[in-house]
Amino acid sequence: MTTPLAPDFRPHYHQLHRVGRPGWWRSLVGALLLLVLVFGVVPLVLGAIAFVLLLAVGNSSAEAGAILDVTAETTPTGLALLNIVIAAAIPLTWAVTWWLHRLKPRWLSSVGPRLRWRYLLVCLGLSVVALLASLGVSLLLPLAPGEAPIGEVNELTSRTRDFMLVILLLTPLQAAGEEYLFRGYLTQAFGSLVWARRASQVLAVLGPALIFALFHGLSQDAPVFFDRFAFGVMAGILVIRTGGLEAAIAMHVLNNFLAFGLALAFGDLTTALTATGDSSWWMILSTLTQSLVYLALATWLAKVMGMVDVGPPIGQMLPPPSGDPVLEAPPPRV
Secondary structure, rough: OOOOOOOOOOOOOHHHHHOOOOOOOOHHHHHHHHHHHHHHHHHHHHHHHHHHHHHHHHOOHHHHHHHHHHOOOOOOOHHHHHHHHHHOOHHHHHHHHHHHHHOHHHHHHOOOOOOHHHHHHHHHHHHHHHHHHHHHHHOOOOOOOOOOOOOOOOOOOOHHHHHHHHHHHHHHHHHHHHHHHHHHHHHHHHHOOOOOHHHHHHHHHHHHHHHHHOOOOOOOOHHHHHHHHHHHHHHHHHHHHEEEEEHHHHHHHHHHHHHHHHHHHHHHHHHHHHOOOOHHHHHHHHHHHHHHHHHHHHHHHHHHHHOOOOOOOOOOOOOOOOOOOOOOOOOOOO
């Protein structure tokens, strides 16, 4: 038995699966399918292709394996492959959204339904403000020897140049891929499982945030895990408040630029990617400062810019005579 939707029902972002094909199971199947594809099938397929290409240009099998293994020693090629694998989540979430729910892929971007570029670009500036606030707090925190994020500058080499190119060109796509998967499809999937308003919102935020933190690796220690979980919660709240992924994408891109940039300049990219070693719980204060400041600024900006946080009424989502529906008409519900 599926709860019927009134013609004047206006879905929030996390409720959009409800206006597609009926069946709560579709959201669970789609979530599991995407996680298997992004973290299982796609890495195997693209990894095999990259391995063959490295063999074709003269590398031995041992050399090719070492180049692609980012957990042992990260190389520019390995980092590029990792970014491309995660960026593949964007077209995969689009495909599953259409195939399972008969919703046009653009409804993953926002309730607009489109990616609202002007808001996204301004949010990039706001994320810098939030970052500066967190850096100010971090300067006041007690740090053990070796915990400071900066130190002796690494030597600038051709390898450094290659890393910089990979980070500048592919990291935005990688960050967007994670957002389309975790704050996009998974938020809509979890939000469709229950009807109670508050419970739906809580589940849509906490479920993806937990999976997001877990899928960053079992080697991470507790402070790093909590840091990523907190980011997921903040990004999930923003998606529901603003009706789209733009603010979350902007913050994610800047965070990854900062993390990779600091590792490239002062540390080691392999350590940054695998999150090995002990981290201080003091970092949580800096993270919370950044998250809360950005949450407030991005929410304020969305109101100033008039960003909608709900879709049009169901009655307006039916296919018009032109044959180019805004949203696929929901099938009869029984």
